[in-house]
Amino acid sequence: MSRLVMKFGGTSVANIERIRNVARHVERERKAGNNIAVVVSAMSGKTNELVGWCEQASALYDRREYDAVVASGEQVTAGLLAIVLQDMGIPARSWQGWQIPIQTSDSHGSARIAHINAAAILEAFEARAEVAVVAGFQGIHQETGRIATLGRGGSDTSAVAIAAAIGADRCDIYTDVDGVYTTDPRIVPKARRLDRVAFEEMLEMASLGAKVLQVRSVELAMVHKVKTFVRSSFDDPRDPKAGTLICDEEDIVEQQVVTGIAFSRDEAQITLRQVADHPGVAAAIFIPLAEANINVDMIIQVASENSGVTDMTFTVSAADFERAKSILHKAQPQIGFTSLTGATDVVKISAIGVGMRSHAGVAALAFKALAEKGINIRAITTSEIKFSVLIEAAYTELAVRTLHSLYGLDKA
Amino acid sequence: MSRLVMKFGGTSVANIERIRNVARHVERERKAGNNIAVVVSAMSGKTNELVGWCEQASALYDRREYDAVVASGEQVTAGLLAIVLQDMGIPARSWQGWQIPIQTSDSHGSARIAHINAAAILEAFEARAEVAVVAGFQGIHQETGRIATLGRGGSDTSAVAIAAAIGADRCDIYTDVDGVYTTDPRIVPKARRLDRVAFEEMLEMASLGAKVLQVRSVELAMVHKVKTFVRSSFDDPRDPKAGTLICDEEDIVEQQVVTGIAFSRDEAQITLRQVADHPGVAAAIFIPLAEANINVDMIIQVASENSGVTDMTFTVSAADFERAKSILHKAQPQIGFTSLTGATDVVKISAIGVGMRSHAGVAALAFKALAEKGINIRAITTSEIKFSVLIEAAYTELAVRTLHSLYGLDKA
Structure with a gap:
């Protein structure tokens, strides 16, 4: 049996x-x-x-x-x-x-x-x-x-x-x-x-x-x-x-390039301005968060050339937002940022498919399609079989529908 | 400690x-x-x-x-x-x-x-x-x-x-x-x-x-x-x-004769009329009930002299009443009664006190007091430290108050 x-x-x-x-x-x-x-x-x-x-x-x-x-x-x-x-x-x-x-x-x-x-x-x-x-x-x-x-x-x-x-x-x-x-x-x-x-x-x-x-x-x-x-x-x-x-x-048998579009509203964005751009500063930011069991997801670092400072943007889950801000404020002397801003009106949109492994430029198509709809991308992460973009929450439905059509997932 | x-x-x-x-x-x-x-x-x-x-x-x-x-x-x-x-x-x-x-x-x-x-x-x-x-x-x-x-x-x-x-x-x-x-x-x-x-x-x-x-x-x-x-x-x-x-x-230190009056409305009375009055008839009645896990409490047997038949009255818990009747009907050929009657509008009133061991006639006082109030006693059981009477449920409060006063339990 x-x-x-x-x-x-x-x-x-x-x-x-x-x-x-x-x-x-x-x-x-x-x-x-x-x-x-x-x-x-x-x-x-x-x-x-x-x-x-x-x-x-x-x-x-x-x-x-x-x-x-x-x-x-x-x-x-x-x-x-x-x-x-x-x-x-x-x-x-x-x-x-x-x-x-x-x-x-x-x-x-x-x-x-x-x-x-x-x-x-x-x-x-x-x-x-x-x-x-x-x-x-x-x-x-x-x-x-x-x-x-x-x-x-x-x-x-x-x-x-x-x-x-x-x-x-x-x-x-x-x-x-x-x-x-x-x-x-x-x-x-x-x-x-x-x-x-x-x-x-x-x-x-x-x-x-x-x-x-x-x-x-x-x-x-x-x-x-x-x-x-x-x-x-x-x-x-x-x-x-x-x-x-x-x-x-x-x-x-028949594998699509993109299988599905997922989205998560459970995101919060934190930006630290004018962080000193020297080795060890990322550790000063992320180790205290890790010790508090706060997972950091997307990370972007934008350095003005030769200025010696950089802006750091990253996301945490919305549930950890307040706790993360308080930890970072406490660590301000070690990190040395000038301001901390945050936002919870953001959403992470992701496209997933094992077919991405064998197809180049899948994500690039999305960046173009979203730009054409006037949707600003705040952060991007990619892996072998998915990519995610962080956008303003108001554009959630538009962005999901755009990508769903783009990758041929709409019903026949 | x-x-x-x-x-x-x-x-x-x-x-x-x-x-x-x-x-x-x-x-x-x-x-x-x-x-x-x-x-x-x-x-x-x-x-x-x-x-x-x-x-x-x-x-x-x-x-x-x-x-x-x-x-x-x-x-x-x-x-x-x-x-x-x-x-x-x-x-x-x-x-x-x-x-x-x-x-x-x-x-x-x-x-x-x-x-x-x-x-x-x-x-x-x-x-x-x-x-x-x-x-x-x-x-x-x-x-x-x-x-x-x-x-x-x-x-x-x-x-x-x-x-x-x-x-x-x-x-x-x-x-x-x-x-x-x-x-x-x-x-x-x-x-x-x-x-x-x-x-x-x-x-x-x-x-x-x-x-x-x-x-x-x-x-x-x-x-x-x-x-x-x-x-x-x-x-x-x-x-x-x-x-x-x-x-x-x-x-x-100071022990009363009667400590408390309890009562239970969870009682049902069953009477079998004209049961053959010979050895083994009680077993024919009570063994089938015991096998069905039905507890029998008060039992009274009233035999008319030389008639060869007897009436049997006993009580079971109200929850077992229907089941007990059905078992007895099935056992009618072995028991040989002429009619089965039952009642659930009954109450068992009990007086309890370890002092009864050393005082005679405690129950007799109650029988007299209840009779004076016009309350008919249908069954009686006694043990070393308590006695119980089965009466019509309508008299519950009257009977409890009567016994409570009788044995000096009312508040000073």
Whole structure:
């Protein structure tokens, strides 16, 4: 019998009726001859409620206690789905992270999965043809025996990790959209669902703002070569539609140069004027930020020749903006800038495609097209399979539509 | 340092503000020099919500899954209280049942505590003067590794069991009333708070309808001689009032004959007419009920002399009424009754007091007083320290007030 992991997010398990619908999807796959592990999120709204209580309890809450509180949401869903499956005559039991166990690092609140012992689940498959219903988002730190959670969206990561651990043939991520699109259809009505996306592309898309999968789940899928299928949980369980398969590059026959356009509004721009242009000044700026766990993304340095000073512009996530400014002000004596300006009305637009590796000048086309629309580019970064531009937020829709058309992604 | 267990029920932890109030009670006791284990219930309403989902999921839910779902309520409160205590500068951590572990039997939904390993909590006391915040109502069945709950009100039992395991000097049960009363003050405004109640009396009161403590918690307190103090969580934490101490009989100086009047509306009466009066007929009636886990309480047999038949009247809990009738109808051929009648508009009124052991005729006074008020007694049971009468429910208040006055329990 083949093995399948099925993951359902919060909106798919929002109430008992929806959980019953999830069970019908499981029933279909079981009848098709699969041994199944189902990974579930908390019922929608529950995690926010639990997080809210922790924040009310203390602004500086102990992350170990936070984890013990918020992990309960997924435990509830897992138990309820097991009951519903049994009610339909399907043998099932729930598994909490510590029961399997799913061993994690001790970085509570954003723990990484270190190891999964799949023996108990495989034994339940072999001995009782039992569906394993696994509480997502959580594991246990082996040394302390305390519950650790994987960060928001962590149930995707749980699903892929379990798929790798049990050697699943496929990992199906059921969500409230029916797959991965060339861009956000709310912005570009001509956006198309992709039949297949390469792991590398999906990783960039997720990192650059596409919200369909947690970034770490895609990393894991890529490392362990877990074929991951994104599909809709609101399809008729008897007749589900197609979704998007995330797979190896070589499994994609007809590769586009650009596969998708992603964008992220979660950006903030910081500019330091008249920084002394000498070796070590970049370290003086970026080391204090790194020590505060603030990721710096795009960096531009504009030096006036022979002036001895330079302007430094870079981006951080909007959530880190205030903290970054305060750190830089404290470090002003060491850095020596004359002024610090910032902006949060910026957006990062990215084009992704493994085809860029073999095609030169892909980004240059974009710079020209955006200029023709009067869109000013504030910063640029590129890598082997993507490029990103930072622009004023007001131009988001125009820029996304322009690039979507430019690279031939509009619907036929 | 002395050791103290403090238990807080659902209304005492209903929101973060109330949890903060709980933390102030803990702070006071800690400053007084105690090492403290706090046992908490789920936030009020949460357990009902979780139970409701299980019932919606399946009328015949798997009790192991039910336990996994409902135990989450207490886990949330434990984490939140630990965060609040830390916020006040008090070292604290939460403990779920499986983390301690609290080992239980496998009778999921109404498990019994088999053993508690107190080593980790004691180590936290010694090494870090840390408050242990324990999720009530739950443990783990050691062989299966699955979560088991102790039944409604089970957090009282968790508290007393932990008090016994850590050798606590006292177990304080904080609740929404300020102690144990001579009877329900809503029915008898002259009811008095008792300063002290003997274990045996409290056990009878809890069994006979007083809702202040779970019956099993009192059994455990009696067996392990845990001094248990019932008090109000709504007192000013800086200046708490008195409550009721449940303690050994010999610690009560001035013992009343009757300590309290309890009543239970959760009763149903069944009468079988013209049962053949021969050996074995009682077994034919009561064994099928026992096999269905239906407890029979009061039993009266009225035989007409030399008629060869007898009428049997007995009571079961109202929840078991329909099931009991259906079982008896099925067993009619073996029992041989001519008719079965039942009533749920009945109430059991009980008077409790260890003083009854040394005073004769205590119950007879009651029969006379009730008869004078025109109250018909349908059944009577007595034991060493209590007697109960079954009467028509409409007379509940009148009967309770009559007995409360009769035995001198009215306020001075």
